Amino acid sequence: MSLITLVTDFGTCDQYVGAIKGVIHQLAPKATVVDITHDIEPRNILRAAFVLRHVWPWYPRGTVHVVVVDPGVGSARQILVGRYAGQYVVAPDNGVITLVHRDLPLEALCVAEDRRNFLPKVSATFHGRDIMAPLAAKLSEGMSITKVGPPTDHVKVLSLPTPDYRPEHVMAGTILFVDRFGNLVSNISREDLASTLRHRPSAQVYLDGVCIGPIRTHYAEVPSGKPLALIDSTDYLEIAVNGGSAAERFQPAGDAVVEVR
Amino acid sequence: MSLITLVTDFGTCDQYVGAIKGVIHQLAPKATVVDITHDIEPRNILRAAFVLRHVWPWYPRGTVHVVVVDPGVGSARQILVGRYAGQYVVAPDNGVITLVHRDLPLEALCVAEDRRNFLPKVSATFHGRDIMAPLAAKLSEGMSITKVGPPTDHVKVLSLPTPDYRPEHVMAGTILFVDRFGNLVSNISREDLASTLRHRPSAQVYLDGVCIGPIRTHYAEVPSGKPLALIDSTDYLEIAVNGGSAAERFQPAGDAVVEVR
Amino acid sequence: MSLITLVTDFGTCDQYVGAIKGVIHQLAPKATVVDITHDIEPRNILRAAFVLRHVWPWYPRGTVHVVVVDPGVGSARQILVGRYAGQYVVAPDNGVITLVHRDLPLEALCVAEDRRNFLPKVSATFHGRDIMAPLAAKLSEGMSITKVGPPTDHVKVLSLPTPDYRPEHVMAGTILFVDRFGNLVSNISREDLASTLRHRPSAQVYLDGVCIGPIRTHYAEVPSGKPLALIDSTDYLEIAVNGGSAAERFQPAGDAVVEVR
Numbered sequence: 001m002s003l004i005t006l007v008t009d010f011g012t013c014d015q016y017v018g019a020i021k022g023v024i025h026q027l028a029p030k031a032t033v034v035d036i037t038h039d040i041e042p043r044n045i046l047r048a049a050f051v052l053r054h055v056w057p058w059y060p061r062g063t064v065h066v067v068v069v070d071p072g073v074g075s076a077r078q079i080l081v082g083r084y085a086g087q088y089v090v091a092p093d094n095g096v097i098t099l100v101h102r103d104l105p106l107e108a109l110c111v112a113e114d115r116r117n118f119l120p121k122v123s124a125t126f127h128g129r130d131i132m133a134p135l136a137a138k139l140s141e142g143m144s145i146t147k148v149g150p151p152t153d154h155v156k157v158l159s160l161p162t163p164d165y166r167p168e169h170v171m172a173g174t175i176l177f178v179d180r181f182g183n184l185v186s187n188i189s190r191e192d193l194a195s196t197l198r199h200r201p202s203a204q205v206y207l208d209g210v211c212i213g214p215i216r217t218h219y220a221e222v223p224s225g226k227p228l229a230l231i232d233s234t235d236y237l238e239i240a241v242n243g244g245s246a247a248e249r250f251q252p253a254g255d256a257v258v259e260v261r
Numbered sequence: 262m263s264l265i266t267l268v269t270d271f272g273t274c275d276q277y278v279g280a281i282k283g284v285i286h287q288l289a290p291k292a293t294v295v296d297i298t299h300d301i302e303p304r305n306i307l308r309a310a311f312v313l314r315h316v317w318p319w320y321p322r323g324t325v326h327v328v329v330v331d332p333g334v335g336s337a338r339q340i341l342v343g344r345y346a347g348q349y350v351v352a353p354d355n356g357v358i359t360l361v362h363r364d365l366p367l368e369a370l371c372v373a374e375d376r377r378n379f380l381p382k383v384s385a386t387f388h389g390r391d392i393m394a395p396l397a398a399k400l401s402e403g404m405s406i407t408k409v410g411p412p413t414d415h416v417k418v419l420s421l422p423t424p425d426y427r428p429e430h431v432m433a434g435t436i437l438f439v440d441r442f443g444n445l446v447s448n449i450s451r452e453d454l455a456s457t458l459r460h461r462p463s464a465q466v467y468l469d470g471v472c473i474g475p476i477r478t479h480y481a482e483v484p485s486g487k488p489l490a491l492i493d494s495t496d497y498l499e500i501a502v503n504g505g506s507a508a509e510r511f512q513p514a515g516d517a518v519v520e521v522r
Numbered sequence: 523m524s525l526i527t528l529v530t531d532f533g534t535c536d537q538y539v540g541a542i543k544g545v546i547h548q549l550a551p552k553a554t555v556v557d558i559t560h561d562i563e564p565r566n567i568l569r570a571a572f573v574l575r576h577v578w579p580w581y582p583r584g585t586v587h588v589v590v591v592d593p594g595v596g597s598a599r600q601i602l603v604g605r606y607a608g609q610y611v612v613a614p615d616n617g618v619i620t621l622v623h624r625d626l627p628l629e630a631l632c633v634a635e636d637r638r639n640f641l642p643k644v645s646a647t648f649h650g651r652d653i654m655a656p657l658a659a660k661l662s663e664g665m666s667i668t669k670v671g672p673p674t675d676h677v678k679v680l681s682l683p684t685p686d687y688r689p690e691h692v693m694a695g696t697i698l699f700v701d702r703f704g705n706l707v708s709n710i711s712r713e714d715l716a717s718t719l720r721h722r723p724s725a726q727v728y729l730d731g732v733c734i735g736p737i738r739t740h741y742a743e744v745p746s747g748k749p750l751a752l753i754d755s756t757d758y759l760e761i762a763v764n765g766g767s768a769a770e771r772f773q774p775a776g777d778a779v780v781e782v783r
Binding site for chain 3: 264266298300301311312315319320321440441480481482491495504
């Protein structure tokens, strides 16, 4: 058994996802196709990079992840195939590999150039179907990554806002994402906080100056409807409302400031 | 082949569902994962209970249903594994098993306590990934339910509004759910109606006092745009509009009254 | 391995899709179920016909496509099973087969009448579960299409707006669909345009009289935020905005006119 996962911004109303799955099943009849998400906001490369990074640790060696968030389709942007920690990613070189590339050991990286791995006819607007799906199918059938095309050592990397460690053991960051529950996911990791919490075990979390309280462990630790901060399941600091939506409650702007002090 | 189904309120924008699927595929490589729904309204335990109950009859023996609608994650609420009529459910003890427990024969029920069945590291906010997914994988690989933890005979049960059989053979209930088509699903079952219809074969259905007409068998029995009542595919009385949305047409309040008289 | 795909308007909030999948897995344990879409707009038969047509070429022989967009469920409308180019479709006879029937070689067509292929108890409102799912399962297990019921040569066909080839080599059509990205998909195919472009290689595309420019090959050929026209991955003329939504930009009415002149 081999797994091919899909992370796309195609939504599920159109024929795009169905076409990609058909190509994969046709070329790799033994592969299992796994829907991770097709609901990445259109063209939101950073969001796709984050989802890819945070599903990666849970998949077995040999899994092929196909990421089709590809606003530059048909332009000069390249398609890359990378192997990190025994798993593969097939994706446009537009930044979607940023976080996997930053955090996981790179084993091989190639540019998809050998057209024998593509569908015979390649459209200008749907490389997910015509290039990435057949490549994923062939990798899952055992094709060596060296057959993909020439090796490269260049990946386009998004510049991400990084948290600041300020004087007096204050850690300051921002909100990166809002999840389905309205939880606000910051760019401050458990690791980033280690030093602050060592020096200030009773540090409080602030969102745009409003105190949210100490760092809790789970949602039900505060009464229903009350805000709280915790380290979430991806090991990042998150601001939530127990039984509610922190996004609705706080409506943070794009440059919201999260501080732990 | 064994099936593991997923009923969650995670939506499909985030990494949550992808992480759960990865854990299952990693630990149970022969299992087939079936998406039932990830679009349960956040924290709507009753809706999940209803969906679980109404897919149950269609699955084969040995199927493992994982229900992750878990607002109390990390608190003292327990995780249960139950076997009913040859199928398994892995779910938090918050009421999501209510309808299966009421309607299907219980064969075994255990509290998930043996940490050897969990992931090595258990987060405080994502037991779907760290506890429920590995448990489901192990059950589908043939682990006995007795290895889950101590048996129990207690399940948290939601109190549901029950229909009233009133004098003069009037049956009165309320609206439980609105489905995707805007159909209004009541809490009055085919069985509840048997006596009323025996005494009053020409009984009419009323929604908040407005006559909807007799109980029909299918939507196209009335002209397009007209309302009707029928017994739906889950054997409950439903109010619909042929080719339209009864929810838009009637905009029923939470305490809407459905009568058959 | 055999594939059974699903195209429905059930959405993913309710139990409908889960019930269909259960029936299929129970009756065809070796089949792989592929979600194409459950998000067809309720009762939008034309949209389902289009999706079915444009995923078809990518699936292997023997695939069974189940289309449950069925507002007439329970009425006198028939359920058909067709084989076109080695693949099967199981669908109500309401027009969803229109485009497959128009474009692909018909090999066999039967009316689903033999009740031994249905579930023992057939509801009046959910033939997707009670008739189409078991039929698809049996076909994927190798049952001959001749066992479905009597052959027929009649399929209900939707009347589609067709583009006009006007004097002076002008091609005029309309917008059929808007996809997830807000791209406007017209009813003018690559083939329809061949003659116009031969006579007028520098022809421009107009939407309701507004010039969109020449036919490009990919989105990034114009600056971000600018409109463009191209032949899309289904070989139809499409109007888009690079990095944006043409639907938002132009808000075309239902009778919008697309011209190439």
